Amino acid sequence: MKAYMYDNVPGDQRLPHDSGRQVTADDLASLGVHYHRFPETSEVDALAVERGYKNRDEIVVSPEKMGDVYEDKVKMFFNEHLHEDEEIRYIRGGQGYFDVRNKGDEWVRIQLEKDDLIILPAGIFHRFTTDESNYVHAMRLFKDEPKWTPLNRAPELDGNEFRKGYVSQFLN
Numbered sequence: 741m742k743a744y745m746y747d748n749v750p751g752d753q754r755l756p757h758d759s760g761r762q763v764t765a766d767d768l769a770s771l772g773v774h775y776h777r778f779p780e781t782s783e784v785d786a787l788a789v790e791r792g793y794k795n796r797d798e799i800v801v802s803p804e805k806m807g808d809v810y811e812d813k814v815k816m817f818f819n820e821h822l823h824e825d826e827e828i829r830y831i832r833g834g835q836g837y838f839d840v841r842n843k844g845d846e847w848v849r850i851q852l853e854k855d856d857l858i859i860l861p862a863g864i865f866h867r868f869t870t871d872e873s874n875y876v877h878a879m880r881l882f883k884d885e886p887k888w889t890p891l892n893r894a895p896e897l898d899g900n901e902f903r904k905g906y907v908s909q910f911l912n
């Protein structure tokens with residue numbers, strides 16, 4: 741895991757966009773974003789039990805797996821959104837970037853690779869992209885009834901109870 745401020749330079753979302761300003765795991769924790777390096781799957785199993793996650797699936801995001809829809813999927817994942825439940829992703833192979841908004845509403849880019857696990861809290865604005873390798877294999881953990889619907893950023897979301905919960909816990 742490596743995290744840094746996104747440079748906001750126009751261009752392909754899959755480029756590193758590294759401004760050179762580092763962000764630490766503690767900075768991420770202050771936004772409610774938790775990172776773990778889990779070389780053993782048993783560590784993921786333990787976290788799942790602890791947080792009440794009963795189900796999981798695996799997804800490969802690549803042109804080989806997805807064919808023609810790959811480019812559309814990658815653009816879709818990159819739309820800024822939130823969820824009304826937390827999002828846990830465990831990288832099994834390849835690399836990818838999760839971007840999250842910080843307290844100043846700037847993008848923080850989190851580079852994840854094999855064995856990295858990330859927990860994004862409900863209500864945080866974020867987006868995802870593959871990198872230039874165009875390959876990521878991820879495990880998605882979910883509870884019985886995950887509220888995963890992406891809610892794209894819009895002014896109306898200021899009144900969303902999950903957004904309000906996130907703001908009051910982490911942004912004040």
Ligand code: KMT
Pocket residue numbers: 799801817827829836867868876878880
């Ligand atoms: C998400 O929520 O954006 C995704 O599931 C992206 C693929 S998993 C790394």
Ligand code: NI
Pocket residue numbers: 821822823827866890
């Ligand atoms: Ni999401």
